[in-house]
Amino acid sequence: MKEPVLTRRGFVTGALVTAAGVSFTLSLAGCKDRTKLPDDSEPGVELLSWVVIHRDNSVTLRVPQTEIGQGVLTTIPQMLAEELEVDWSTLKSEFYDPAVNATRGNVYVWTAVLSSHSAQTLFEPTQRAGAQVRTMLIRAAAARLKVPEVELEAVKGAIHHKASGKKLSYASVAEAAAKMPIPDPKTVKLKDAADRQLVGKAIPRRDVDAAIHGKITYGIDFELPGMRFAAARQSPTFGGKLRSIDKGSIKDMPGNPKVVEIKGAKVGYNGPVPEGEDPDVWAAPVKMDDAVAVVADSWWQAKTALDALAIDWDAGPHAKFSSAEYLKTLANQARSDAPVVVEAGDARSALANAAKTLSAEYSYPYMDPAPLEPMNCSAYVDGGEVHIWTNSQFPDDAWRIAHSLVGVSPDKAHVHILPAGGGFGRRLQNDFVHQAVQIALACKGTPVKLLLTREECVRKSYYAPITAARFEAGLDGAGNVTVWTCSVASGTSAEQSYGETRFPFQPPNVRFAYKRNPDSPLPFGWMRGVGFTQHLWMNFGFLDELRLLTGRDVPEFYRSLLDPSYIPADIEDRDIAVARVKNHLKLLDFAIQKGRWHAPKGRGRGRGLAVGDTSYYPSYPSSTKAAIVDVSLDEQAGLRVDHVFLAIDAGTVINPDIVHAQLEGGIAYALTTALHSEITVENGQVQQSNFHDYPILKLDRMPAVTIEILPSTEPPASIGEDAVPVTIAALVNAIADAGGPRLRTLPVAKILAS
């Protein structure tokens, strides 16, 4: 087989990829210095891992997150540049290097694109890093000009000395600044909120021009001279094994097809695990089955040959697995087997003494997050080094996978981050990285790009878990809720009991039971809103069922349960729990007033209201939000979502326009999730394959949206996932309010059609 020769020169040229405001230099195999940025003609001085100042006085900022559409290429530079005092219009940015993060003690603080964390975890560290660098530059200038530091001011990339009118560019003092002692991050002075020039401003995204001209280089677009292309297919059943391949079946096909066997593996975990914590509680193991790849001169040739390849699979232990049958097992577990995880008061006697009791069973299907850019990864292994080009949401682990799989020392593994066409949690599982590196190991000396088809992405994804819940609650004679219980069984290897236990609408007597099934055949995956997306709508659905028994008004009924006096006196962090209930009340009141809760609605119209946060545990800083959804339900026209109102208190907002966009997008994601998304499995295989049977909301069904951001000076909280759970919760109650069915499972479109 002819392998194209990868020349040194070709390698460099091909690798100088510039995406929207992103640039990086590929260090050649053997080249130690990765800090030369972004172009060899413009070497720079690195300051504190975050900032590079170039000779031409341009500045590159490091972005320690993959851009998946959440806007970090704009928001993180906004935070860093706020204190650095540089000219926004000339800034450059580049993605961080996971190897640097690992060898410098997690200097970038939070690098996984997980839990809508970028603003809340990086707000302080980026501003402090900006202030530290500015201080070092001023100190170097003070030494040069022989004047006291206090007489100097940093403005737009230069240090000014007002008294003498002297001015030094950052570039002219950068080398001296790099040798200055590093100021204590805790004591550097940060601006008052009122003086901020960038944080809080609706600055246009830095990548918008590249996006609208098709010039962003996503993972799928990366290419090197001499590259070969791979398509791959995992065992169609979960836990299946490769038995044999008839390689002869494709040997005469075009593109010099080469077959590579990919070994199934536990790839790692799908999120960072704090030191000393149980990884199986904080994250889920990323299981990947045996696969077969075909590598060819073009991807179409590889895909065509893979389609023609005769592969014999051992279907494995889950050959007969049926999601419909499994849901029955989970429902039984929820009824009888789930262990109690949280209890307060005495739920048993409260239920026995209740004037009225109500029980109901709810469920949630498997779902695939389905970002639009199919999974892909480029890899190159040669001369004891490995390079990967990926838009993983978890690049630190991609780096670990690369060096451990190739068996080289960590400094020989180089991860180059590229923007992603969406993520929504799917790219936290680095199966595609593991596959690409395995393929590159079989094609040493040749760069290879792995790209999976949509069908492969749907059938072998990492799924939001199928879940069954059984609620039982009791009312006293006056229609007050006296007891609330919920028992959940979930086909997940991750711990997601917070979805039920952290519902703050709690009377004095509660009992929560939860059973997870770590050996569930389908691998667990994060999906936007995670456990809150699975559970919040169930909680609100059952709450609404209870309310209808009482005939009480929605807001008044909600308020009756958001009662701080119900919070047990002896619990840890009681003050946090009280504040949380008060935040819910605040958003409830705000939404009722601004979201026109009491506005008249016509026949066949329904309105639903939900309030929530994503507080996984008491000290977890979460935004609080409320949604009001208006729907029309008509026998002829079916369901129409007319309007979604969403209010959020997310603390300090870095970029209000990006927050609006994320919330609008979150509403669309919620509607797809609720109306359409369902993965089913029969005979061990996923039955859906593409957007015809796994549909995504389109423009014709996108409702009008109103977003309200509450002003706040608190630290930033989550945004990206936040619209999803509350929108679904308000939607299901709106449908019931419009005279539609009480939805106890999803997707809605399927239920309304039946």
Add this chain to the structure above:
Amino acid sequence: MLEIEVNGTKHRLDVDPAVPLLWVLRDSLGLKGTKFGCGAGLCGACTVHVDGAAVRSCAYSVGQAAGSKITSIEGLGASSEHPVQAAWREAGVPQCGYCQPGMIMAAAAFLRNNPSPSDEEIAQGVTNICRCGTYNRIRKAIRSAAQSGRGGQ
């Protein structure tokens, strides 16, 4: 040998006519702005213009395109920015941006046929998938391009 004209340049290609136009654009001609999303003509990320009409190039063979004039995102407004692109920037449409080249190509072809559409016509006429859910900004941008009177360029 097969001849196609892409963004004003004629290409003679030695390629299997059954290969989808998408992969010829991306891999033979290096025009990576046209995206792969589904491979089945369902999402529209691969939308290009073939003789002025919006076509989902993942489900359209290069053989079908032979002799045609093709415009990809790289050729739309190549000399000066297309009004649809300007409207997209103004409305701040993109999030991840991945669907937007196809969305913009779909919107440009739609407006050429219907320069002043109603919202209902926009909803029925632009059927691409945006997984980030930028639809309301897309609608706003299409209205704005239409109102500028230049959207149909």
